[in-house]
Amino acid sequence: MSIEEKMKEKVQLLKQKDSVLILGIESSCDETSVSVVRNGQEVLSNVVSSQIDIHAEYGGVVPEIASRNHIINIDYVYNKALKDANITASEIDAVAVTYGPGLVGALLVGLNFAKGLAYGLDVPLIPVNHIAGHICANFIDFKDLKPPFVCLIVSGGHTAIVLQETYTTHKLFGSTLDDAVGESFDKVARIMGLKYPGGPQVDRLAKEGKNNIVFCKSHTFDNPYDVSYSGLKTAVINYVHNCTQKGESYNISDVCASFESQAFDELINKTIKASLESGVNKIALAGGVAANSYLRENMTKLAGQKGIKVYYPSMSLCGDNAAMIASAGFYKLKYSDFDCDLTINAQPTLPLDTSKSFLA
Ligand code: KG4
Ligand code: ZN
Numbered sequence: 001m002s003i004e005e006k007m008k009e010k011v012q013l014l015k016q017k018d019s020v021l022i023l024g025i026e027s028s029c030d031e032t033s034v035s036v037v038r039n040g041q042e043v044l045s046n047v048v049s050s051q052i053d054i055h056a057e058y059g060g061v062v063p064e065i066a067s068r069n070h071i072i073n074i075d076y077v078y079n080k081a082l083k084d085a086n087i088t089a090s091e092i093d094a095v096a097v098t099y100g101p102g103l104v105g106a107l108l109v110g111l112n113f114a115k116g117l118a119y120g121l122d123v124p125l126i127p128v129n130h131i132a133g134h135i136c137a138n139f140i141d142f143k144d145l146k147p148p149f150v151c152l153i154v155s156g157g158h159t160a161i162v163l164q165e166t167y168t169t170h171k172l173f174g175s176t177l178d179d180a181v182g183e184s185f186d187k188v189a190r191i192m193g194l195k196y197p198g199g200p201q202v203d204r205l206a207k208e209g210k211n212n213i214v215f216c217k218s219h220t221f222d223n224p225y226d227v228s229y230s231g232l233k234t235a236v237i238n239y240v241h242n243c244t245q246k247g248e249s250y251n252i253s254d255v256c257a258s259f260e261s262q263a264f265d266e267l268i269n270k271t272i273k274a275s276l277e278s279g280v281n282k283i284a285l286a287g288g289v290a291a292n293s294y295l296r297e298n299m300t301k302l303a304g305q306k307g308i309k310v311y312y313p314s315m316s317l318c319g320d321n322a323a324m325i326a327s328a329g330f331y332k333l334k335y336s337d338f339d340c341d342l343t344i345n346a347q348p349t350l351p352l353d354t355s356k357s358f359l360a
Pocket of ligand 1: 029154155156157158181182183185186197198199200203287288289290291292293318319320
């Protein structure tokens with residue numbers, strides 16, 4: 001019997017087991033993280049080693065530097081995750097790892113570490129989609145949250161409104177036609193000289209500013225759930241350039257407040273519309289941008305007025321971390337069929353499987 005067939009047999013046994021301990025590994029961008037999670041919800045450890053300070057010097061993530069630092073960090077992070085969880089490696093039932101989307105060199109470090117570990121411990125390898133992981137962060141924080149719910153995915157690389165049908169399947173309402181919302185936060189912040197990553201800085205400054213600059217008018221799209229960020233991003237960059245070229249000062253807090261509300265108001269309305277039209281009165285936020293205070297407060301307020309309950313992960317689970325990957329690995333193990341393929345490669349542009357559209 002091949003090693004993969006043996007792993008598949010173990011997957012079938014784990015589906016029946018009451019207590020499943022999964023070690024998760026995440027290295028898709030600039031965080032090296034390893035976590036131990038029981039039954040998808042009980043976090044025994046979640047070690048995150050961030051490279052933000054290293055990349056801030058360059059104004060963004062430098063892929064080659066990210067890969068090298070993952071290699072340096074991963075062994076220490078893995079050992080600390082076991083120590084914090086107070087377990088030995090032999091107690092792990094399966095290894096879950098992000099295999100995409102993300103930076104290919106960065107993904108390969110975590111993926112190869114996971115393959116070696118699964119092979120050495122003789123346990124199944126569960127390949128996890130990073131975006132599915134972000135969604136599962138909500139299951140860790142809200143033990144009572146069960147699908148279906150509408151999920152707004154907002155990160156550095158993704159912006160989409162989906163229906164989380166079951167623990168492992170999604171239907172697409174709509175997505176960005178160009179830039180991701182997090183990317184536009186980072187670019188707008190950079191043009192104003194704010195440190196990488198720009199999202200948290202814009203969030204902080206916006207609280208002191210007024211929404212008094214109209215950057216661009218809202219568009220109509222063929223799919224009413226789609227959004228676009230390149231026009232808004234360019235309008236803010238042009239505004240800042242114009243002021244600088246004329247030697248005029250601009251109020252950075254007002255720019256942040258105006259950009260932030262124009263970035264989110266439409267997205268909030270469309271997510272609420274998705275909830276009302278699907279008759280699913282729960283909305284969850286997922287991804288790094290789910291940490292944004294304007295988004296959290298306004299989604300909660302506006303959805304609440306329509307009787308919709310809003311969920312968002314705690315700050316430590318919004319950004320990239322391995323607990324969400326271990327959690328997604330657990331639900332994949334329990335509720336779907338997959339191959340334990342030790343030759344699986346990193347997939348930098350791996351989409352979230354939304355093959356079925358809500359509108360179809
Ligand atoms: O999910 P994430 O950690 O990485 C990806 O999978 O992309 O998201 C990172 C993004 C960055 O663009 C960062 O600026 C943004 O999340 N972000 C925020 C906030 N905190 C992080 N954007 C707006 N407001 C925040 N408070
Ligand atoms: Zn992420």
